[in-house]
Amino acid sequence: MTERFSYPDDREAASAAQVRALEALLIEKGVISGQTVDKVLGYFESEMTPLNGRRIVARAWVDPAFSDRLVADTPKAVSELDLPVGMAGAEGEHLAAVRNEPGVHNVVICTLCSCFPWPVLGLPPYWYKDPVFRARAAREPRVVLTELGVPLDDDTEVRVWDSSGHSRWFVVPQRPAGTDGMTEDELAELVTTEAMMGVALAAAPGAGTR
Amino acid sequence: MSGDHDDDFDPEAGFHPSCVGDVGRPDFDAPWQRRAFGLAVALSEFGHYPWEEFQQRLIGAIGAWQDAPSDAEGRWEYYEHWVAALSGLVDDRGLLEPGYVMPEDREGGVTHAR
Incomplete structure (x- = not known):
């Protein structure tokens, strides 16, 4: 301890x-x-876990049209998937996905309190609720991301999303290279909670996530 | 010292030791935190108050802590604010008062969170 x-x-x-x-x-x-x-x-604890978010991201990676729908209307797109009942309630109604792309990296914070997208990410990690993390991520996201080991070149724009009672953001990370032949289930294993908060990248194949 | 926590930390200090990966991440540090979490969610789920109202309370509790003089603040403990928000809301909504009307018995029926 x-x-x-x-x-x-x-x-x-x-x-x-x-x-x-x-x-x-x-x-x-x-x-x-x-x-x-x-x-x-x-x-x-059994249904509202990061497994839901992993499945959403994996589907977005294999289905570009779904990915577009996910960004345009997140709750509607999520309802297409066979996820646990209650995804629409318990704070799921305000889910909003943002997508990382070449030149754009998204990171999600909450500067007031923990307004976490539970249905897709489970409960928030302790440090996410720490005032130091929230304040620093709001003020100097590039520095924070570098410390967390997220490589960002100078040309990459960092977009910071502040979760609130109204919108609960989560990030669709970029699909890692070398994953062309992988199934949706295998891809889901590469997606971490941190990647869906934008404080990490999706794992490279073989690196393992759990 | 300022009461504004944004100015209180050392930028070089790095992250909290609990800032680790997915593996072995604790959701709660103690059973009472898990209990307090479940209680607040349950009361909202069963229509005793809208979740937004709890959230506003929590924001208020944390804001009051951040605005307090530093020596009165003590250690940051998220779930203490959670409990304060929950207790205040239970009092204000009269959940423990004689004559409290359960959501399903109210006129117009229950507005369920789901």
């Missing part, structure tokens, strides 16, 4: 007690049942 996890016990314990008390009261008053939170969490 790193230093970050060494919180003072009282503060940590106070938060835990507060949440426990709140849920117990809501159950006692009959607002929710004892299973409600577990059911909702189970759904999120």
Whole structure:
């Protein structure tokens, strides 16, 4: 465990007690049942995962017409795919895809709070919610991307998308070279969550993603 | 020191140690965070409040933290703001008050999130 996890016990314990008390009261008053939170969490953790985003990106790579539809009207294009029920709800209604192309690199941030596209990317990584990351990515995206190991030449335009309650952006990364003979399922394995946030590129074949 | 966190960090400091790849990435640091997440989503999913309202609360809670004098802020803990937003919304909407009307019993029926 790193230093970050060494919180003072009282503060940590106070938060835990507060949440426990709140849920117990809501159950006692009959607002929710004892299973409600577990059911909702189970759904999120089993269905709302980056696997959805990987499948969307892989389809865009093999089907340029789908790729165009995805950028033009993301929720509509996503509904063409056989993804879990609920993709349209739970914050999925505002999904908006932006596409990396030669000379254009997109990166998604949220400068206020975490407005993450859960249905396609799962829950956000911890550092995405860190004020330092958000502030730096907004102010000096090229520097941040270079630090993260994303190669950008001077001619490449960096577009920063600020997720909000209204639009939940995700990035369609460029298809890596050397993937011509690969199936859609194989291609999906090259797509990482970070690539769909624009803070990494899609993996080269053989590099592995998981 | 300024209360504006944008000016508080060292540009050379690099990223948080948790800034790693997909592998082994923790979604939550503690069970109570996962619980707080699920509770807020569940109440919205079952029509007790629109998700946007929770989101605005969260933005407000984080904004208040960022605007507070530095010595009062303490450590950044995202889910503490989450819990503050959730508690405030539960109070304001009267979920725990006697006579609270469940969404499905309201006139005009329930407006489900989905």
